[in-house]
Amino acid sequence: MRRLHSFPGGIHPPEHKEQSTRLPIAAAPLPPKLVVPMQQHAGAAARPLVAPGERVLKGQVIGAPEPGVSAPVHAPTSGIVVALELQPAPHPSGLMALCAVIEPDGEERWGGRAALDPFHAPGDELLRRLHEAGIVGLGGAVFPSAIKARVNGRRIATLVVNGGECEPYISCDDMLMRERAPEIVRGIEILYRLTGAAEVVVGIEDNKPEALAAMRAAARGSRAPVEVAGVPALYPAGGERQLIKVVTGQEVPSGGLPLDIGVVCFNVATAYCVQRAVELGEPLVSRVITVTGNVHAPRNYECLLGTPVADLAELAGPGADTDGYIMGGPLMGFRLPSPRVPVVKASNCIIATSPALFPPPPPAMPCIRCGRCAEVCPARLQPMDLYWFAKARNFERAEEFSLFDCIECGCCDFVCPSHIPLVEYYKFAKGEIRTLKRERQAADTARDRHEFRLFRQEREKQERAARLATRSPKAAHAEGAPRATAETASGGEE
């Protein structure tokens, strides 16, 4: 048995998970319309490849990835693209994003699907497949998996597979592990092969005994040295850095990546998609999502990406007093600006809210500096000081106090006796700091360009003077007047 470690802080919020695990995963029916955003991943948005009126097949690429960090977007079903337009995005801002609206034809006809042999195909081909299938981290960060799995010869000691799923209400990974453990383990084997890790640890919170048992049974016959570890249930044990600390005892350095300590981490749902992409040739067009909260029949649905949240919630029967939806969990999720926004790759949970279930937060009181936030902070920060600096817009100090190590888990919010929305302050401060940095960079570029322009103008003046000086006085006298005018004209043009 592996010796487990612990991370600082953490909380035990009420779990509310059992209500959505009573029923098995159900396939959500085709909605009347799918709204597929061109940006569902970290990095640059995909470039749309289809025009309204075009017929698409299931799995067809409708958004091409940009160079660098980006991922393609696929048609989740066969049908007709009826619009390519701005639609409300599943984003806390409520702003619009470019989406392809697809009217399904109900046939679910796949485009070409080509399977790859996961154990004999060259590694580069497998990586290309992950990229082409639009696989991104389904734990929430939606970082393209092909980039993460390309370790470029670096030695990987541990491949950590994240089945933590610590946030209340969410149970999609739990149900996926219970029902589809063999596929997940095959996906893990592919990732194991790609990363060349020495060992594989699947970390699952010990409040999911069925998932643990299913994963252990599936791992027994695996070709990879997969160890399934039951980690103590403590929010946020499913955070990447926290889980790595628990299973390896090592800390990811501040501002660094797990790769810096020889660890790569993938979510179980990502491993599942990797298996589908490689062994079945299916790109990422659907995911399992928990629909819970103020609904009559909370459960997990396997739904197509682009399904509007309202259609999905309708399946579970929202209560009459439902006043909105949260995407993600109650601690890290955000309130949806509209129920018409679609499910995207990052969406793991939809919680219907009602005034009884999620009462408005009580008014914030002054900070009494009790220090409870510091006790529960898993990043070992001083949340009360960060709050102070963010509130006073003293961003330099906030940065000095490692604001960017904050993972926005919401533990401090949860315990604050004054009900201060602490994480909102940190998000605000982070945004301001990022904007300031961007502006500073733009200003530096502008300064360089302006200085170069002055230098160029000076040089042109000198060159003109030199040309005039070298010309013989006679020629200058003869053609001086017409030449000079011609030169002024051409000198003015760029």
Next chain:
Amino acid sequence: MLSAVLVVAGIAVVLGGLLGYAAIRFRVEGNPVVDEVDKILPQTQCGQCGFPGCRPYAEAIVEGAADINRCPPGGEANIQRLADLLGREFKPLSEEVGEPRPRSVALIDESRCIGCTLCIQACPVDAILGASKQMHTVIAAECTGCELCVAPCPVDCIRMEPIEEDLGNWRWRYPENPLRAA
């Protein structure tokens, strides 16, 4: 007695030489405070302060020839930074220089452009591309929004488009703090 004088004189000569060498070797070009001030200014090069660019304004501030509150694009946040840096008193934005406008980029109506190059000559950061009798266009990423190209255009085909908020530049607002006595 004599040896003491010689020793002290010797030390003086050596140290003097060192200081003289250091003064040449580590000579500071220009005024470093100007650089610091220039770093704070937004580099739009718009001239709204009355100086031909950000650096001349920075020089004027350091010389004491100009006040620190003459830069509309920098806004009050920048005035505060300048006040902190220079140990001067904060002042609200001077009324002579006009109101701060929303950040924007220039946009050329390409169907109306006659290719006169006047805007190209006006652009302080070479952000306009084009040639004589050819259509011009603005490189939006390099445009500082200084508006210097708008006035010279003989056919008024340049307008300023405010930069709209999108998913790329959106940021969290300051939390509404319903601080209330219970």
